[in-house]
Amino acid sequence: SAVISxxxxxxxxxxxxxxxxxxxxxxxxxxxxxxxxxxxxxxTLIATANQGSEATYExxxxxxxxxxxxxxxxxxxxxxxxxxxxxxxxxxCSVDPGTGTYEQYFGxxxxxxxx
Amino acid sequence: xxxxxxxxxPLSVPEGAIASLNCTYSxxxxxxxxxxxxxxxxxxxxxxxxxxxxxxxxxxxxxxxNKASQYVSLLIRDSQPSDSATYLCAVNRGSGNTPLVFGxxxxxxxxx
Numbered sequence: 083s084a085v086i087s088x089x090x091x092x093x094x095x096x097x098x099x100x101x102x103x104x105x106x107x108x109x110x111x112x113x114x115x116x117x118x119x120x121x122x123x124x125x126t127l128i129a130t131a132n133q134g135s136e137a138t139y140e141x142x143x144x145x146x147x148x149x150x151x152x153x154x155x156x157x158x159x160x161x162x163x164x165x166x167x168x169x170x171x172x173x174x175c176s177v178d179p180g181t182g183t184y185e186q187y188f189g190x191x192x193x194x195x196x197x
Numbered sequence: 198x199x200x201x202x203x204x205x206x207p208l209s210v211p212e213g214a215i216a217s218l219n220c221t222y223s224x225x226x227x228x229x230x231x232x233x234x235x236x237x238x239x240x241x242x243x244x245x246x247x248x249x250x251x252x253x254x255x256x257x258x259x260x261x262x263n264k265a266s267q268y269v270s271l272l273i274r275d276s277q278p279s280d281s282a283t284y285l286c287a288v289n290r291g292s293g294n295t296p297l298v299f300g301x302x303x304x305x306x307x308x309x
Contacts, residue, residue, distance in 0.1 A: 124301040188240040
């Protein structure tokens with residue numbers, strides 16, 4: 083598995099502002115993913131972030147709202163832009179360490195509250 | 198979006214009993230299947246992966262896969278109060294390294 087950290091662990095933000103969430107992995111990985119987990123719900127994939135290419139967004143998620151950077155094989159950021167209370171959620175990054183098992187491991191998550 | 202379905206629960210079992218968690222999926226092309234455990238306020242933790250029909254055992258956990266029926270299950274033997282959590286079934290979208298689709302999870306409560 084991989085050791086994954088996220089910053090910040092939680093934040094309270096005002097509507098209309100933006101927040102950038104960082105995801106750091108202790109080893110080089112090709113595949114990183116960003117998920118959202120709304121209160122009481124399961125995980126919804128926002129986008130897949132591969133180093134060296136543009137992120138691939140899922141239906142319902144757009145780059146203008148959730149821009150993603152992947153500057154190297156150990157780091158990625160997700161920005162939640164022009165936030166509204168509906169963006170209140172837990173945001174999780176996950177990685178596939180590339181062992182051929184297709185297992186994904188999750189970071190501790192960022193709990194975002196938008197007021 | 199391909200679907201993964203689970204009973205939301207709560208599933209309550211007495212301590213020491215076997216807990217049985219079930220999951221069905223709609224994409225016949227799926228090749229990889231995973232069970233995650235999520236404690237309240239924590240992120241999902243991978244506990245089992247299975248790729249072939251049949252059973253796979255790891256300690257008190259047994260994953261079962263039936264691709265013909267598009268059915269995955271997780272058995273927890275000798276259930277402990279510390280097993281109380283939400284269990285998420287996840288399926289890849291097809292063959293190879295593809296994103297996972299998660300079920301809504303089953304909340305398990307083990308009663309001491």
